[in-house]
Amino acid sequence: MTKIRTRYAPSPTGKMHVGNLRSALYEFLIAKHAGGDFMLRIEDTDQERFVEGATEIIYRTLEKAGLKHDEGPDKDGGYGPYVQSERMKTGIYMKYAKELIDKGEAYYCFCDKERLAGLRTEIVEGKEIMIYDKHCLSLSKEEVEEKLKAGLPFVIRQNNPTEGTTTFHDELYGDITVNNNELDDMILIKSDGYPTYNFANVVDDHTMNITHVVRGNEYLSSSPKYVRLYEAFGWEVPVYVHLPLITDENHKKLSKRSGHSSFEDLIEQGFLTEAIVNYIALLGWSPEENREIFSLEELIREFDYHRISKSPAVFDIVKLRWMNGEYLKAMDEDRFYEMARPYLEEALGEGFDLKKIAAMVKTRIETFLDIAGQVDFFKELPEYDVSMYTHKKMKTDAASSLEVLQEVLPLLEEQEDYSNDALYQKLLAYVEQKGCKNGYVMWPIRTAVSGKQMTPAGATEIMEILGKEESLRRIRKGIEKLQEI
Numbered sequence: 001m002t003k004i005r006t007r008y009a010p011s012p013t014g015k016m017h018v019g020n021l022r023s024a025l026y027e028f029l030i031a032k033h034a035g036g037d038f039m040l041r042i043e044d045t046d047q048e049r050f051v052e053g054a055t056e057i058i059y060r061t062l063e064k065a066g067l068k069h070d071e072g073p074d075k076d077g078g079y080g081p082y083v084q085s086e087r088m089k090t091g092i093y094m095k096y097a098k099e100l101i102d103k104g105e106a107y108y109c110f111c112d113k114e115r116l117a118g119l120r121t122e123i124v125e126g127k128e129i130m131i132y133d134k135h136c137l138s139l140s141k142e143e144v145e146e147k148l149k150a151g152l153p154f155v156i157r158q159n160n161p162t163e164g165t166t167t168f169h170d171e172l173y174g175d176i177t178v179n180n181n182e183l184d185d186m187i188l189i190k191s192d193g194y195p196t197y198n199f200a201n202v203v204d205d206h207t208m209n210i211t212h213v214v215r216g217n218e219y220l221s222s223s224p225k226y227v228r229l230y231e232a233f234g235w236e237v238p239v240y241v242h243l244p245l246i247t248d249e250n251h252k253k254l255s256k257r258s259g260h261s262s263f264e265d266l267i268e269q270g271f272l273t274e275a276i277v278n279y280i281a282l283l284g285w286s287p288e289e290n291r292e293i294f295s296l297e298e299l300i301r302e303f304d305y306h307r308i309s310k311s312p313a314v315f316d317i318v319k320l321r322w323m324n325g326e327y328l329k330a331m332d333e334d335r336f337y338e339m340a341r342p343y344l345e346e347a348l349g350e351g352f353d354l355k356k357i358a359a360m361v362k363t364r365i366e367t368f369l370d371i372a373g374q375v376d377f378f379k380e381l382p383e384y385d386v387s388m389y390t391h392k393k394m395k396t397d398a399a400s401s402l403e404v405l406q407e408v409l410p411l412l413e414e415q416e417d418y419s420n421d422a423l424y425q426k427l428l429a430y431v432e433q434k435g436c437k438n439g440y441v442m443w444p445i446r447t448a449v450s451g452k453q454m455t456p457a458g459a460t461e462i463m464e465i466l467g468k469e470e471s472l473r474r475i476r477k478g479i480e481k482l483q484e485i
């Protein structure tokens with residue numbers, strides 16, 4: 001059996017979009033599931049779209065996401081070079097283009113801009129596409145030689161038949177048949193000598209022994225032309241898996257405007273790499289068993305590309321937040337503290353036991369950005385309304401709260417040990433003596449020391465963090481507030 005070989009073939013044009021990462025992930029999973037090789041190829045032939053630093057982002061992201069490539073520009077596996085601009089210098093694309101010319105499957109075209117501007121256009125997927133009229137196909141060999149000798153600029157075009165049909169197979173979309181007269185004679189080699197993506201992807205996938213091609217379904221409509229190239233060369237067509245569109249909540253193509261369209265955006269928004277990878281795996285793919293949390297190893301084991309759906313996948317940030325929260329809950333304490341610390345420091349500065357606070361918020365946040373909102377009251381007692389002292393279930397109101405706070409104040413003043421346990425025992429003794437429920441006492445105290453309805457911990461844990469002086473100051477403040485009404 002041939003070894004499964006997949007490739008991630010990004011164009012270094014900017015950030016790594018969610019869709020790019022999904023292609024990379026699926027390529028990786030298909031290869032690893034089958035014990036095959038996953039390769040990285042940099043497609044930089046479109047010099048106009050090249051963005052400085054974009055290649056580094058690709059390396060960084062793949063590494064962070066755990067998608068280790070077996071071969072690539074930095075890891076020779078015998079199929080290099082792995083960067084298309086370097087491949088071009090070896091003359092590989094020109095060599096194969098000439099082979100097609102010799103076979104009558106391609107031809108030189110010398111038409112200038114003015115002539116092309118007058119040609120028929122068609123709207124394909126919202127874009128205006130010029131349909132070339134095969135004008136230069138009729139040039140004789142001698143005419144071509146002459147023009148080449150004269151140094152006229154040229155492109156090389158694919159020579160597609162005008163009759164018959166071409167059929168290709170996609171693993172998700174099935175057999176797709178098009179009329180050949182719909183296939184325009186696309187450019188294979190541009191006037192700057194670079195191959196187009198359309199040509200390079202075929203030459204490279206073949207010469208690099210790629211068995212499975214996974215990419216966005218925006219390439220679906222061009223695929224018959226690629227298949228025609230494979231057939232013209234007499235090469236075996238790889239397995240195609242064209243992935244469904246990823247949309248935002250409004251079913252529009254996920255775009256920068258959504259604010260979470262790239263891997264970097266998501267990291268900045270406090271998401272964990274593992275959660276992002278897990279979530280992205282499920283954007284279009286569903287596992288056999290009904291579960292959602294998968295480590296990368298589990299994904300490798302379970303991934304079956306036949307279970308990818310054709311329908312658009314909705315990027316649901318609420319779901320991702322939930323998933324991220326699950327990862328945070330499951331994370332070991334030390335690692336969580338390590339990662340949460342910068343956010344805690346930013347929210348609280350110095351002077352707090354950040355490790356204890358980290359443990360409090362661990363199960364209560366969905367992303368690290370939620371930390372500030374959970375812990376800000378430690379730094380400063382927020383303005384709060386006395387109505388917060390009233391709680392139906394705890395059977396508290398302003399009057400009962402005032403009484404409790406006034407009674408516990410001297411107890412807390414005489415207390416020296418402000419550890420959570422000691423404080424809890426102290427207040428428990430008071431609860432027992434009073435013959436009431438815990439909440440009747442704890443609710444007003446927690447309200448007074450936090451000024452919040454919801455806190456990541458109970459009254460005595462909060463007081464332990466705040467220390468004696470600040471706890472007492474807040475309780476006195478609570479008494480004052482309640483006396484005012």
Ligand code: GLU
Pocket residue numbers: 008009010011043197201214215216
């Ligand atoms: N360079 C193409 C892109 O970034 C890759 C498409 C493919 O995987 O064939 O969109």
